[in-house]
Amino acid sequence: MSKNLVIVESPAKAKTIEKFLGKDFRVESSFGHISDLPSRELGVDVEGDFKPKYEVSKDKRDVVKKLKDLAKKAEIVWLASDEDREGEAIAWHLAEVLNLEKSKTKRIVFHEITKSAIERAVANPRSIDYHLVDAQQARRVLDRIVGYELSPVLWRKVKGGLSAGRVQSVAVRLIVEREREIKEFNPVASFRVDAEFSTSDGKRFKAKLPKNFTSRQEAEDFLDIVLSADFSVSNLEKKPVKKSPAPPFTTSTLQQEAARKLGFSVSRTMSNAQRLYEAGLITYMRTDSVNLSDEARNGAQVAITNNYGDVYSNPRNYKGKSKGAQEAHEAIRPTNFENQSVNAERDQARLYELIWKRAIASQMSEASLERTNVKIAINGDRPVAQNFVANGEVITFDGFLKVYLEGTDTEEEEQSGLLPDLSVNDALDSVFISATERFTRPPARYTEASLVKKLEELGIGRPSTYAPTISTIQNRNYIEKGTVDGTERHYIQLLAEGGSVKESTLTERVGSDKGKLVPTDIGMIVTDFLVNNFESILDYNFTARVEENFDDIADGKEDWRSMMKDFYKGFHPQVEDVKENAERESGERVLGVDPVSGRQVSVRLGRFGPMVQIGTVDEEEKPQFASLSPDQQLSSITFEEAMDLFKLPKSLGHYKEDEVEVNNGRYGPYVRYGKKFVSLPKGVDPLGVDLDDAIVYIKEKEKADAPIYSYQGLDVTKGKGRFGPFIKWNNLFINVNKKYDWDNLSESDIVTLIEDKIQKEKEKLIHDWPEAGIRIEKARWGRHNIIKGKQKVELPKTVDVSEMTLEQAIAELDKAAPKKKTTRKKATKKKN
Incomplete structure (x- = not known):
């Protein structure tokens, strides 16, 4: 048994570190946070001292058990999570949940995964920095309170299923306000x-x-x-x-430049940067510092002199302008300047080259x-x-x-x-x-890169928050x-x-908005409601001040519980007041009067999305409703466009004895032919489609769906889906990559694609019990799935499936099966 247990948060990081440590060290991963606030309750003692109620999530219980067993047997446990506040909190949670003794626990940090950096860290351990832990707790608790208290208000006053967040809602506000500037702009x-x-x-x-x-x-x-x-x-x-030259990259400048030069989204940049860091190729990618260490400047000088000559070398250091920048950290740079490129996946290789060029250029002579x-x-x-x-x-x-x-x-x-x-x-x-x-020209719509730049200028969020913030507001459909x-x-x-x-x-x-960030109707309505009722929470200065408070807590200058009490005593009463007294917000616009019925025509947000309505609920006759198409918005739809929606569905006639009609659906306009649906091409007005047009679309769909080949007596069809072109055979969807001519697939191409897929499916199969209809297959990220019919259970990576029996597989399926809810009907008495 190894004397030393090193715990990191990522399997890839563990694999890289293991190469630099001797046989006396065992490196294991916690797979991120092992404990967090509960998902089904607030989990914060708002009546007392704001103590968080942390719990180990179900998917981490096996990980925790394994780490506990290893920690008991080890002489020293080294907590080696990342050097930021999130990493410090992970180290603290590990120490608490694993019940680690202080005398046998050491905290180590490093900003690059290289042999020299790891050895230096091991030689200079420290204890857990509780100021950093408190700063992370303050952010987590405040964001939980804001989200947990604001979201139910939105459910009651706007629409069910909505949510709000301290940073996310401010980011949406920026985009909404920019969109309105554009709409109000008159070109000269x-x-x-x-x-x-x-x-x-x-x-x-x-x-x-x-x-x-x-x-x-x-x-x-x-x-x-x-x-x-x-x-x-x-x-x-x-x-x-x-x-x-520009300074070397910080997190936000890397995100901006990767968007401009490589076309990467913020999340794509951070995902690839994470993998480069974990492979030991670049320094830590969450930083707001533009500093380079002496070792890095010396390495860059040698690389510049060797590649370009002495005249091109001009070592220099930079001072960051960002508020709260942690100058003790380093900018993002290669761990070895001699490597101009790396043997990695294409996206990683391109991002590495960008980082190398920026860091090298920062140490080169000025251009004349x-x-x-x-x-x-x-x-x-x-x-x-x-x-x-x-x-x-x-x-x-x-x-x-x-x-x-x-x-x-x-x-x-x-x-x-x-x-x-x-x-x-x-x-x-x-x-x-x-x-x-x-x-x-009107102001430009935000791109992901320019939004990050604006958030940084306003002091909203920190390097680690930009990517999840932008992903969240897109996932929420704001x-x-x-x-x-x-x-x-x-x-x-x-x-x-x-x-x-x-x-x-x-x-x-x-007026191109391709790739730009555009607010949806729901994004605009939620923003208006929050600004009207919670102006302080949506205030840019308030959000920036909160970030400064977190920085002060990290520096030991402020107590996080005191900060939370000051915030909550003003926030909670305001929430209660809005919950009881605020008007509902639906984004309603009255467009005019229906010339036939004389009833009011309006648009608003309904239960199933934006809609146009003829009539009001106060009238005896029920209102008529029609959904807006995906390319229409409540704020800009005209009376004529709204009235046209009531002309749908429109019957066009018959084709092969089946009725043909055109309509507008949740995913856009379509033609219905019998029980089949054919989406109309982008930009086609459904009201302009006649029977002849519809028959053309139907025939194109029939041709596309027709079998292109038969393999082992089963039809092969082709189509295009979310992840690109594919062929379908025997209920298998087989992606067709760019090396094939999609429009002219040969018989040999089809056979190769199918047989390769069959072989991959065989390689995925670990166990198969046909008599029970149960099998175990490899899944992504080194995990495994147990499959029975439509039930699929993903096993934690720590579970060894190599010798799993049928009985054990059934037990795992039973454990994951949803529990039947028992309900009691309350007896009610009719009162005369």
Whole structure:
């Protein structure tokens, strides 16, 4: 038995650490937190000292039992969870639940999983930092209270099944307010003037007027003047400038840059960064520090000198601007700068390369540039107040730009290039001069990256909270990723060329929300209700102050229970008041009056989602209802669009003796043919579909569903699902990856796909008891499932299934089976 038991929170981390420790060490995983607040009750003593009621969750009981047994036999237990507040709380819970003796328990932390870092940690253990534990408890308890008390208010006043959260609700508010700014925005047109000039030796370059014209008439008058004008260089300035590299990544800047350059969502970035960290390839990925250790700067200097030469090396350190940044921590960087790339999955390899480039560039020399500014005079019969301006930029020494340039969230202007050799008073010829109509733009919708940036600027949340916050508000359907490519808009261009002015009409695409964060109706309604009734909780400054309180608790400057008491004594009475006295919120808008019945037409949030309603509940005749389509919103639907919804379902006729109708459903418009449903293509208006159109869609669906092959006497069909294209055979769904030509699958392709799937299914099978209809299969993440009919039970990773018997499998199934609820009917007496 090993003398030392090391407990980490992740199996992958355990596997990496095990390589660096000797035979006297055994490394085990707690699989994250082993205890938490109960799921079915508040679990906090709000009447007393706010003591949390922690309990070991069912899926962790086997883990706890195993760790307890190992801890009893070990001489020393090393708690090696992550070095942040969450990791400190995990270490504390382990010490408490496993009943570890202080004399045989040591806490170690490291910001990278390398041999030297692990050895240093073991040589310098410490005790559990209870200030960090208290900070984590304060966050957990406060967020539990806010969510647990606000959510029932939403159920009563808005709609059942809703929930609220301290940080999540503020993030939704940002997105809702931005959407309303966009809706209220009125674009203003102006005319931008661009030109192209040529020198006496025929070299061309571009220039522009620094100020736009506010009207078409002004633009036309200007072009009339320049048609007969001459042009010359009136002023020329050259000045050297330096460009400095960006600091190495923090959690939020990594999330932003991975979104810009790799197209990663925040959760995708953090998932891959976690795996790189656990494999010992990068330092800890939850940090708000831009510092690099001396060891890291030295390693970067050696790599830069070896790869690019001494002149490119410029070791430096950075100071973070983030409030509460923990400067003792390090920025995110490679653990070994000699490795420019790693042998890992594609996403991990791409993210690693981004981290390597950013960290290396931060230690490289500044780039030297020469910036040229040229003013071009307009010499004609009529004076002109403005000059054309041309800018050029030449890199005289690339420095860090040899490796990396930081991206931006906004659409960048075309980069200035090299200008020809010019001198003051040089005559120039105009190749063309154009006046193009441009429109002011509304504020941009948030992307995941720009939302993270805004939350950080406001001091809301911390590095570990951004990814779960954005995932949560999407999962709750408060926001969604936009899918609209935008609409076409016409604009005018006036072109002065060849002695005359020509007019042309061009088009551009505007209003795209593809990939942007767009609030849903329910997101807007919940936000309005919370802002109207709990303004302090939704206040940006309040949320930021709470984060500062957590920081003070972590530093030992504030008592977490006192903070909770101060918060709760104002919060709870407000909740009770709103619960009793606030009006219901449904987002109702009255659109007009039905011309046929004379009844009110309105839209509001109903039990099953947004809907339009003719009539009111106060009238004798029952109201009529129709659901909004997925691309319609309560805040913007028109009276005409709302009335059109009552034309559905619409009968179109018959096809092959079955009735055909078109309708709008929960997942969008569709054609029903007998008992079959055919979704309409995106953007197709169901009211514009006639019988001929419907028959085309039906035939396309029949063709898509028709067997494409027969294997072992069973049909093979193809389709496209949530995870991409697939073929279906014998109730097996088989994904078709990109190496196959999906539209032209050959017989050999189909046979290969099926046989590979059959082989994988065989490899998954651990035990099979056909007589009992029970089998055990491999599942994801090294776990196993026991399957009987439609019942599937996932076993904890700690359960050894290699020698499990049928009786044991049945016992596991019985243990997981839902318990039958017994109910008692209360006797009621009728009163006369």
